[in-house]
Amino acid sequence: MKxxxxxxxxxxxxxxxxxxxxxxxxxATSTGAxxxxxxxxxxxxxxxxVVPVPSEVFSVLDKLGEPNWxxxxxxxxxxxxxxxxxxxxxFGMVVAEGFVAVQAEDKEEVKDIGREVIDLATALGLVKSVxxxxxxxxxxxxxxxxxxxxxxxxxTQKTVRDSMEQMKDVDLSQCVSMGGWLRGTASVTSVVTKxxxxxxxxxxxxxxxxxxxxxxxNKMGSSMKExxxxxxxxxxxxxxxxxxxxxxxGFSKDSVRDIGKTCDSLLNGIKAxx
Amino acid sequence: MYLSTRSIxxxxxxxxxxxxxLSAALSHATVDDAHGFAMEAAMPFxxxxxxxxxxxxxxxxxxxxxxxxxHQMFKGNEYAFWLGTANEGVTFELKVYDENKKEITIDAxxxxxxxxxxxxxxxxxxxxxxxxxxxxxxTGLYWALAYGYx
Numbered sequence: 001m002k003x004x005x006x007x008x009x010x011x012x013x014x015x016x017x018x019x020x021x022x023x024x025x026x027x028a029t030s031t032g033a034x035x036x037x038x039x040x041x042x043x044x045x046x047x048x049x050v051v052p053v054p055s056e057v058f059s060v061l062d063k064l065g066e067p068n069w070x071x072x073x074x075x076x077x078x079x080x081x082x083x084x085x086x087x088x089x090x091f092g093m094v095v096a097e098g099f100v101a102v103q104a105e106d107k108e109e110v111k112d113i114g115r116e117v118i119d120l121a122t123a124l125g126l127v128k129s130v131x132x133x134x135x136x137x138x139x140x141x142x143x144x145x146x147x148x149x150x151x152x153x154x155x156t157q158k159t160v161r162d163s164m165e166q167m168k169d170v171d172l173s174q175c176v177s178m179g180g181w182l183r184g185t186a187s188v189t190s191v192v193t194k195x196x197x198x199x200x201x202x203x204x205x206x207x208x209x210x211x212x213x214x215x216x217x218n219k220m221g222s223s224m225k226e227x228x229x230x231x232x233x234x235x236x237x238x239x240x241x242x243x244x245x246x247x248x249x250g251f252s253k254d255s256v257r258d259i260g261k262t263c264d265s266l267l268n269g270i271k272a273x274x
Numbered sequence: 275m276y277l278s279t280r281s282i283x284x285x286x287x288x289x290x291x292x293x294x295x296l297s298a299a300l301s302h303a304t305v306d307d308a309h310g311f312a313m314e315a316a317m318p319f320x321x322x323x324x325x326x327x328x329x330x331x332x333x334x335x336x337x338x339x340x341x342x343x344x345h346q347m348f349k350g351n352e353y354a355f356w357l358g359t360a361n362e363g364v365t366f367e368l369k370v371y372d373e374n375k376k377e378i379t380i381d382a383x384x385x386x387x388x389x390x391x392x393x394x395x396x397x398x399x400x401x402x403x404x405x406x407x408x409x410x411x412x413t414g415l416y417w418a419l420a421y422g423y424x
Contacts, residue, residue: 036371036402043340043406050329052346056423059325060350150325158328202349208400209346 049212051177053154054099054184057203062103064200067191069104073097076116078271084124085227088172089270091120091160092179098137098153100187102146110141110149117156126163130156171220178213178233179270182263185240189260193253201251204259207244210237229269236266304360305332309418311358315388316422319354324422332418335407340367343403343419347395351423358388359407360416368405372396 061067074097078090094116101109114137121130133156140148157176164173192200214237217225224230239262243255309330316326335341347353357368366389369379381392395401407415
């Protein structure tokens, strides 16, 4: 028994020493700019992923040209449903549409989206926490205060996700993020396809986010994972990931178009009545 | 004499109550407070046109323990990261590395309960944020890491 403990201690000490030496070596190679080796990382990894809001990408597209954002707006034609999975996906989608409307500086569209946010929050039973943000969006739209509207859309999405997580609905909260990412990415592909350049297309290099969504779905409960829309999203994300991983020398116009088509098809599935 | 003893007792009770309240306040330092300090760090950046994201990372970590976060950034944006803590007397380390493991952090600053850095991502893709908080007084430290872009 004692010998076994001593052996375990020796192994642990050797492993710790090896780990420390590896970490020190990683630091020692740094001359000038520091080098970092994730495989020799002597610490903990924070698993949480903060998904960028669409306006993070849109702001770069604005710097690279002047996209016609009004052309990118899509009519909100959402079915009435009690399916919470679809409602959560639609919520993310609508908030992302809000970011497109802000980019287009379309006051009336922002207001329509603000009202849609209230309807969806009501259907999800979260209207109490969402209403102040939705009202702030409507008020800021009257003043054409685009900065505040952008902030409120971000806050709205965070509030809904936090409320879902407090109610132990982590899977639903992830659906909000996925719906938003799909709508945002569809807009980016549409803008890039209309005015293709390598710099614009590079904005689609987001494999870590796609892997995160795939892994999130894999961890979901079976009823959620087997939901027809979620199951389609899993397949669609795999297609998108293969396009991103295949773009070693940059994205071609065709690969951008393919990613866009996949996103559009998944969004249509979310919006479908059944 | 009796009155004086009573007033001494009352004063002692008041001091004790104040001490308990203060201790409770300090022991209730939370990730929310840490986020508050991160937002304090963000204020001068907002004046320079940075848009602060509402989502952020947070938690509790052992003093000196390094933490790593993977994050998507887009070439063409400038990013700022703000690390805050609810604990006193903390020193910070906050760095960002690109996919070639090269540090790309610029303009690192720290003051009191927060630290900040800026990053101009050379490519669109996944970046690695590495940070730690070190305190001589406390073993467990609350932290929050927020970011903004422009």
